[in-house]
Amino acid sequence: MSALGGVQSLGARSIAFVRDLGRFSVFSLRLGNAARRPPYRWRRLVREIYDTGVLSLVIVCISGLAVGMVLGLQGHNTLARFGATGSLGAVVGLSLIRELGPVLTSLLVAGRAGSAMAAEIASMVVTEQLDGLRMMSVDPLDFVVAPKAQAMLISMPLLSTLFVLFGIFGGYVVGVVVLGGDPGSYMSTLTDAVVFRDDVLGGFLKAGVFGLLVGLVATYRGYTALPTSTGVSAAATSTVVIASVATLIVDYFITALWGY
Amino acid sequence: MDAAPALAKPIEVEAQGLHYARGGRVIMHDLSCRFPAGRISVVVGASGCGKTTLLRMIACLNRPHAGRILIDGTEDVAHLSDGEVHAFRRRVGMLFQGGALLDSMTVFDNVALPLREHSGFPESRIRDEVHRVFEAVGLANVDELLPGQLSGGMVKRAGLARALVERPDLLLCDEPFSGLDPPTIRRIEELLLFVNQNLGGTMIITSHHNETTMRIADHVVMMVDRAAVSGRPRELLAGGDARVAEFFADVADSVPGAAP
Ligand SMILES: Nc1ncnc2c1ncn2[C@@H]1O[C@H](COP(=O)(O)OP(=O)(O)O)[C@@H](O)[C@H]1O
Ligand SMILES: [Mg+2]
Numbered sequence: 001m002s003a004l005g006g007v008q009s010l011g012a013r014s015i016a017f018v019r020d021l022g023r024f025s026v027f028s029l030r031l032g033n034a035a036r037r038p039p040y041r042w043r044r045l046v047r048e049i050y051d052t053g054v055l056s057l058v059i060v061c062i063s064g065l066a067v068g069m070v071l072g073l074q075g076h077n078t079l080a081r082f083g084a085t086g087s088l089g090a091v092v093g094l095s096l097i098r099e100l101g102p103v104l105t106s107l108l109v110a111g112r113a114g115s116a117m118a119a120e121i122a123s124m125v126v127t128e129q130l131d132g133l134r135m136m137s138v139d140p141l142d143f144v145v146a147p148k149a150q151a152m153l154i155s156m157p158l159l160s161t162l163f164v165l166f167g168i169f170g171g172y173v174v175g176v177v178v179l180g181g182d183p184g185s186y187m188s189t190l191t192d193a194v195v196f197r198d199d200v201l202g203g204f205l206k207a208g209v210f211g212l213l214v215g216l217v218a219t220y221r222g223y224t225a226l227p228t229s230t231g232v233s234a235a236a237t238s239t240v241v242i243a244s245v246a247t248l249i250v251d252y253f254i255t256a257l258w259g260y
Numbered sequence: 261m262d263a264a265p266a267l268a269k270p271i272e273v274e275a276q277g278l279h280y281a282r283g284g285r286v287i288m289h290d291l292s293c294r295f296p297a298g299r300i301s302v303v304v305g306a307s308g309c310g311k312t313t314l315l316r317m318i319a320c321l322n323r324p325h326a327g328r329i330l331i332d333g334t335e336d337v338a339h340l341s342d343g344e345v346h347a348f349r350r351r352v353g354m355l356f357q358g359g360a361l362l363d364s365m366t367v368f369d370n371v372a373l374p375l376r377e378h379s380g381f382p383e384s385r386i387r388d389e390v391h392r393v394f395e396a397v398g399l400a401n402v403d404e405l406l407p408g409q410l411s412g413g414m415v416k417r418a419g420l421a422r423a424l425v426e427r428p429d430l431l432l433c434d435e436p437f438s439g440l441d442p443p444t445i446r447r448i449e450e451l452l453l454f455v456n457q458n459l460g461g462t463m464i465i466t467s468h469h470n471e472t473t474m475r476i477a478d479h480v481v482m483m484v485d486r487a488a489v490s491g492r493p494r495e496l497l498a499g500g501d502a503r504v505a506e507f508f509a510d511v512a513d514s515v516p517g518a519a520p
Contacts, residue, residue: 124362131321132360135353136374136422137346 027220031149034142041147048151055113056159063108064163067100068092068170075171076179085181089190092171097194097203098260101164102156103251106210109152109159110243114218115236117148121222122235130223145223149215156211157204164203202260209254210247217243268461270298271331271351271430273318275488278327280313287313288324289486295464295479297332300456302473303466304507305483311466312357314483315432318464319354320345350378353423355433359415361407361422368403371422378426393421396458397451413444417451424455431455433465437472445469449476470511482507 075091121144124130130140168190175181194200218239225235254260273295280288287310295301303311316322318329320337328336337348361370368390375386394400397417402410410418416436423431436452437445449472456463467473473480474493481490484503491499497508505512 127358127363128356128360129362131316132354132356132362132422134321135319135349136377136426137349138373138377 023224024216024220027223028216031141031146031216031219034139035146035150037142039142041143044143044147045150045154048147049155052109052113052117052151052155053159055116056109056155057162059108059112060105060159060163061166063104064096064101064166065170067104067163068096068167068172069174070170071095071100071167072171072174072179076175076181085175085179086185087189087193088171088175088181089168089186089188090193092175093168093190093194094199096164096167096171097199099203099251099255101160101167102203102207102210103247105160105163105207106156106214106247107244109156109211110214110218110247111240113152113155114214114243115240117152117215117218118222118225118239119232119236121145121148121219122225122232125223125225126227126229126232141223145219149212149219152215152218153208153211156214157207160203160207160210198260202258206251206254206260209250213246213250214243217246268427268429268459270460270462272297272333273430273462273464274330274333275314275318276328276330278314278317278324278329280310280317280322280324282313286486291327291483291487293481293488293490295462295481297462298456298460299478300452300463300465300476301479301481302477303464303481303483304468304470304473306507307468309483310486311483312434315354315434315464315466318430319352319432320348350426351429353426353428353431355416355419355423355431355436357434357438359407359419361415361418363407365406366403367399367405367407367410367418370407370418371425374422374426389425390421393425396424396455397421398447412439413441413448416440416448420451420455424459427459427461429461431461431463433463435466435468437467437469445472452476470508471514474511474514 071092072088075088076085079085079088079091121130124140124144130144133140133143172183172186176183176186221235221239221242225231274292275294276292278288278291280286291314303314305311313322317324318337320340324338327338329338331337331348335348337345340348361367362373365373371390371393372386375381375389379386381389394402397420399414399417399421402414402418407415407418420433420436423433433452436448440448452463452465453476455461465476477493479490480493480496481488482496482504484507489499489501489504490496496504497512
């Protein structure tokens with residue numbers, strides 16, 4: 001009996017999941033359409049980019065620095081076993097540029113700006129602000145939602161770049177200043193090892209994909225929130241969970257399929 | 261609103277056999293009622309009986325599960341296409357219960373929004389139009405304020421200004437008197453009467469202030485038992501329906517000809 005109940009609830013959950021995925025796809029297509037068609041709301045977009053950036057700037061920089069310092073320490077200890085501490089710059093730089101920069105930035109931004117974005121849209125649903133726009137024959141997807149999703153898409157690669165730069169600096173501080181490595185070889189192994197097209201551009205694109213992902217999840221969760229106060233908080237928390245897990249899963253596929 | 265007050269072409273609204281259920285509960289069952297053109301109709305009924313839902317149906321924000329909502333006896337707004345909904349809403353203004361002003365934009369920008377989106381007027385003309393409605397609804401020096409900085413009465417006025425700025429043929433007001441002190445209620449009442457006399461559109465107002473209803477209504481629609489009874493206020497009270505008499509018990513004395 002309980003086994004049957006378990007199967008039933010598993011089935012119900014799978015159906016709900018697939019249905020949600022379908023709705024998410026329809027939402028994404030409609031949002032893409034709204035964003036593609038004029039009027040282009042540049043001023044709203046710039047403002048959203050500014051808001052997203054301001055929310056995330058400090059945590060991204062601090063986290064980048066901290067991660068870079070840890071990489072410096074760990075990398076130094078590991079490389080010391082092979083007598084290769086000179087290549088610390090390459091190790092720190094490549095890990096950050098290819099993997100840690102985009103992924104950790106995405107997790108941080110999902111937790112900070114993504115949840116705020118979902119909560120803001122959800123509270124606009126609760127207070128009938130989106131219905132108010134509809135009554136003025138203004139499409140809320142076009143006016144409110146699209147600029148937010150686009151802002152996420154644009155700011156993620158920029159924030160990820162910042163994360164990487166601070167990380168490389170953090171690795172330098174630990175590897176060179178604290179542990180007394182050679183400053184010249186830190187930078188030269190870094191620049192020698194990094195291939196612009198594969199590593200830098202790849203990491204940048206990866207961050208862009210994550211930005212799109214976080215932006216879509218946050219706006220979808222906000223837009224479809226239940227019109228209650230628990231609906232607002234549920235939109236915010238589920239955004240963090242879904243966007244973070246999706247980031248990690250998509251990261252695997254990007255790496256496996258395209259090698260970035 | 262004196263200079264060139266392009267008079268509205270009042271809309272007559274007629275609901276026929278509306279059915280609506282939500283969360284497994286039937287809210288409307290074969291509900292029919294009429295809202296005469298150019299008049300003030302007040303929708304009353306116990307809270308939770310579906311007044312807001314009825315207004316939202318007329319505004320195409322909710323769709324009835326069965327039944328029709330006729331505009332001027334012909335067009336059925338319950339079954340319009342997206343494009344037709346846009347066109348219809350250009351003729352409709354709606355004041356939401358909480359104002360539904362966009363809280364990230366100033367009061368001026370909120371009221372200017374429909375004009376900026378649709379009219380193609382130059383900014384100077386928009387400023388004049390907005391200030392004219394501000395004057396009509398009795399708002400001054402609020403241009404740069406955010407909606408969060410307004411009092412309850414001012415929020416209703418600003419919401420009304422936004423609903424009126426495109427000179428609608430049909431004005432829907434959801435609980436315009438709720439949460440206001442008695443003097444403010446009086447002023448909003450006068451404001452609605454003023455707007456009705458000077459703009460000449462049809463008005464549908466939901467309210468649970470019986471005194472106000474008796475003062476301003478040309479026509480009362482009372483929602484009872486998932487359907488509606490309606491008529492001129494005095495006729496309705498004199499009609500001998502026990503449910504109506506009970507609902508209006510607090511004002512029965514002040515209405516001549518309506519013996520309890
Ligand atoms: N989002 C919702 N989900 C489920 N039921 C709802 C929702 N919104 C309103 N209702 C139900 O619909 C009924 C009518 O609501 P409403 O039109 O707001 O009533 P009124 O405006 O007369 O107070 C209420 O009984 C309420 O319980
Ligand atoms: Mg209501």
